[in-house]
Amino acid sequence: VGYPKDVIGLKLLGRPYVVGDEAFEMRSYLDLRYPLQDGVLSEISDRDIEVARHLLTHVVKSAEPGANDEICAVIGVPARASGANKALLLKMAQEVVHTALVVSEPFMVGYGLDKLNNTIIVDIGAGTTDICALKGTVPGPEDQVTLTKAGNYLDERLQNAILERHPELQMNTNVACAVKEQFSFVGARGEAATFEFRAAGKPVRCDVTESVKIACEALMPDIIESIEILLRSFQPEYQATVLQNIVFAGGGSRIRGLAAYVKDKLRPFGNADVTCVKDPTFDGCRGALR
Numbered sequence: 001v002g003y004p005k006d007v008i009g010l011k012l013l014g015r016p017y018v019v020g021d022e023a024f025e026m027r028s029y030l031d032l033r034y035p036l037q038d039g040v041l042s043e044i045s046d047r048d049i050e051v052a053r054h055l056l057t058h059v060v061k062s063a064e065p066g067a068n069d070e071i072c073a074v075i076g077v078p079a080r081a082s083g084a085n086k087a088l089l090l091k092m093a094q095e096v097v098h099t100a101l102v103v104s105e106p107f108m109v110g111y112g113l114d115k116l117n118n119t120i121i122v123d124i125g126a127g128t129t130d131i132c133a134l135k136g137t138v139p140g141p142e143d144q145v146t147l148t149k150a151g152n153y154l155d156e157r158l159q160n161a162i163l164e165r166h167p168e169l170q171m172n173t174n175v176a177c178a179v180k181e182q183f184s185f186v187g188a189r190g191e192a193a194t195f196e197f198r199a200a201g202k203p204v205r206c207d208v209t210e211s212v213k214i215a216c217e218a219l220m221p222d223i224i225e226s227i228e229i230l231l232r233s234f235q236p237e238y239q240a241t242v243l244q245n246i247v248f249a250g251g252g253s254r255i256r257g258l259a260a261y262v263k264d265k266l267r268p269f270g271n272a273d274v275t276c277v278k279d280p281t282f283d284g285c286r287g288a289l290r
Contacts, residue, residue: 001054002030019058037127037152040077040085041092049092056096071097074288076105079123079130079144105284106132107139109249109277112287118238119245120230122223123284124252126151129223133230133242143233145226149219151251154180158215166206170198183212185256186220187264216255224265231269244273253280 002023004010009029017023023030035041035052056073065071073093077086086102093100106121110132115121117136122129129147132139152173159176163169175197183193193209227246234242243266248258253276266272277283 072099073097078128078146080146108287118241123250125250161211186261187257249277
């Protein structure tokens with residue numbers, strides 16, 4: 001959610017705040033706030049709750065409800081979000097919708113794919129990576145893992161890796177994110193990844209292949225370890241089946257070579273079948289709608 005920094009920004013914007021991509025495009029004269037940066041309310045001050053309320057109100061308006069429509073919201077949260085976090089989010093949501101439900105994000109993905117048993121879902125988002133073991137019941141805390149290494153962490157690692165090799169570049173996490181979205185990969189890459197940066201205001205093209213590899217693979221050890229821990233939590237007679245049902249979702253599932261990389265790392269446990277969802281943007285939403 002973006003708010004004008006001063007009266008000039010207010011005049012340019014013509015409204016008290018703006019949300020989403022539009023706010024990001026106008027960031028030069030806005031104060032950007034991320035009320036749900038880690039999937040739950042980042043703070044619990046009155047100001048932060050107001051910012052989150054503005055976000056939810058915008059989402060509801062985007063659905064264009066009729067005057068007499070009953071508005072129901074299903075809100076995805078990190079797998080290990082605390083009870084207090086969920087309760088606060090529910091309380092605030094009920095101010096702008098009639099009925100609200102808070103659900104684990106990877107569980108929503110599994111529900112949408114109709115994979116509710118003997119499956120491990122890995123949801124790599126922006127603020128968190130959420131991993132969930134689905135055993136035919138609503139997953140408990142012991143069946144879920146939340147990692148704080150996700151898309152935003154990758155951006156920071158990538159920015160630092162590029163600057164280590166090319167300290168002359170003008171870099172920030174927005175530029176790093178653009179590089180990530182164009183070139184992200186793990187394992188082997190067939191061709192060099194080159195990107196046009198700015199150095200002292202002038203365009204300069206640099207090879208970022210190794211930097212991208214380092215940043216993306218920095219996510220993987222914790223994810224692999226968490227999959228192994230959850231795999232061992234299944235009954236032994238089901239573990240071979242679970243290995244055939246490992247699904248990656250979220251924006252991070254777009255990382256090239258991800259499925260093959262994870263399959264190779266899990267080889268000591270047997271032959272794994274690792275897949276990435278077809279539509280990372282909306283597969284969780286489809287589960288919520290179901």
